[in-house]
Amino acid sequence: MDLEAVRTFAAVAEAGQFQKAAVDLAITQQAVSKRVAALERDLGVRLFSRTPRGAELTIDGQAFLPHARELLQVAERAVASVRTDRRPLRVDVIASRGAAAGLMRGFHAAHPEFDLNVVMLFEIEAAVAALRSGAIDASFRAVAMPGRPLPEDIESVRVLDEPLQLLTGPAHALAGARSVTVAQLVGHRIWMPGIVPGTEWGAYYDDLVAGFGLTIEATGPNFGSDVLLDTVADTPALATFMSERTRLVWPAGHDLRRIPVTDPTPVYPHSLLWHRDNPHPALAALHAHLAATRPALDAPGTWRPDWVLPH
Numbered sequence: 001m002d003l004e005a006v007r008t009f010a011a012v013a014e015a016g017q018f019q020k021a022a023v024d025l026a027i028t029q030q031a032v033s034k035r036v037a038a039l040e041r042d043l044g045v046r047l048f049s050r051t052p053r054g055a056e057l058t059i060d061g062q063a064f065l066p067h068a069r070e071l072l073q074v075a076e077r078a079v080a081s082v083r084t085d086r087r088p089l090r091v092d093v094i095a096s097r098g099a100a101a102g103l104m105r106g107f108h109a110a111h112p113e114f115d116l117n118v119v120m121l122f123e124i125e126a127a128v129a130a131l132r133s134g135a136i137d138a139s140f141r142a143v144a145m146p147g148r149p150l151p152e153d154i155e156s157v158r159v160l161d162e163p164l165q166l167l168t169g170p171a172h173a174l175a176g177a178r179s180v181t182v183a184q185l186v187g188h189r190i191w192m193p194g195i196v197p198g199t200e201w202g203a204y205y206d207d208l209v210a211g212f213g214l215t216i217e218a219t220g221p222n223f224g225s226d227v228l229l230d231t232v233a234d235t236p237a238l239a240t241f242m243s244e245r246t247r248l249v250w251p252a253g254h255d256l257r258r259i260p261v262t263d264p265t266p267v268y269p270h271s272l273l274w275h276r277d278n279p280h281p282a283l284a285a286l287h288a289h290l291a292a293t294r295p296a297l298d299a300p301g302t303w304r305p306d307w308v309l310p311h
Contacts, residue, residue: 003075005039006068008032009047013065017054088115089282092127092139095120097225099162099245099270100140107289114282124200128154131275137283138274145203146307155276156309159290161267161297163244163260166190167229170255171236181263182212182303189215191231191238193222201268205241207305208266216241229254243268264303271309 011021012032022029040047047061057065093100101118108116119136121127127139131154140159144150166185168175174184195202195218209216225248232238233254242248242258250256272290274283298304 001042001071002035002038003071005035005042006071008035009039009061010065010068010072012036012048012055013057013061013068015054016056020054088117089138089280089286090117090119090136091286092119092121092130092136094122094140097247099160099243099268102245102247103140103160103270103290103293106293107286110289111282111285114285116282122199124148127273131273131278134275134278137278137280138272138286140270141273142200142204142269143271143273143309144307145200150273153276154273156271156273157287157290158269158271158297158309159294160270161295161299161302161304162270163302164241164266164268165244166239166259166261167232167242168239168257168259169233169236170257172239172257173236174239174259175257177259179260179262182214182261182266183263185261186213187215189217189238191217191219191228191240193218193220193228203307204268204305207307208303211303229256232256241266262301264301267299267302267304269304269308 008021008025008027011024012018015021015024018032018036019029022032025032036047043060043064045060045064046058047064048055049058091104093104095101104116104118108114121130121136121139124139124141124143124145127136127141128151130136131139132151141156143156150156166174166180174180174188177184192205195205195216205216208214228240229248229250232240233250233256272287
């Protein structure tokens with residue numbers, strides 16, 4: 001079915017006149033008549049009756065009108081889904097409680113004029129594939145882990161170095177400390193069941209262990225942050241690492257302690273990734289917002305893996 005003919009039919013129904021519809025559509029009255037006639041032939045019915053006052057819908061025209069409007073709305077939504085100036089900016093934040101989600105909340109508050117869709121993709125390969133296909137516009141990742149350089153068509157910029165903190169229960173040997181050095185953590189059991197081999201954060205903690213002789217255990221099933229917090233609260237021998245901007249709430253009875261780590265402070269690097277040919281107008285605004293709100297990178301007294309891109 002010719003959508004232009006359907007659009008012309010709807011315009012005539014709205015205007016009540018072929019001549020007025022022609023003006024509204026910026027075409028000739030003859031073109032309006034031809035489009036309506038072609039649509040009537042396709043449908044096998046008359047849609048209008050000519051009257052001295054103009055054009056009145058027939059019974060078939062009245063029945064067809066709501067469906068014609070629905071067809072036009074569906075077509076508009078289809079076009080909007082692929083037009084970067086009309087569809088939402090789609091950004092991967094990996095997890096809802098992490099720093100990337102907080103950065104996007106800040107952007108949304110500063111730029112409510114942009115529609116925003118937030119998604120959560122687990123693996124960097126899936127995120128890069130989604131960037132290259134246009135399924136998403138940007139992704140927050142730590143780049144580029146050993147052996148996995150970014151494709152040449154993917155751009156990146158580092159936007160945040162997020163300090164790690166030690167999270168302990170009230171009976172842990174370090175629970176009363178105002179801060180702890182990395183050297184003081186040697187010999188303590190740090191439990192992080194969420195580490196998955198082959199991921200960026202897996203590579204990050206492998207380097208942290210190798211560089212400072214720490215003991216990080218990723219044993220046992222990962223039942224999520226709530227179970228992790230329950231276990232750390234009840235087990236004096238266990239602690240875990242928690243990123244500074246991770247948003248978690250736990251029962252008051254847990255009495256958990258978030259302790260800064262120093263000398264050096266391990267920081268987790270967050271970079272924004274996007275396809276170099278992505279034309280979405282909100283991307284430039286996101287870049288500018290992150291640049292304006294970015295804390296200092298590579299601050300004195302901090303540590304990050306050597307493979308993290310410096311720019």
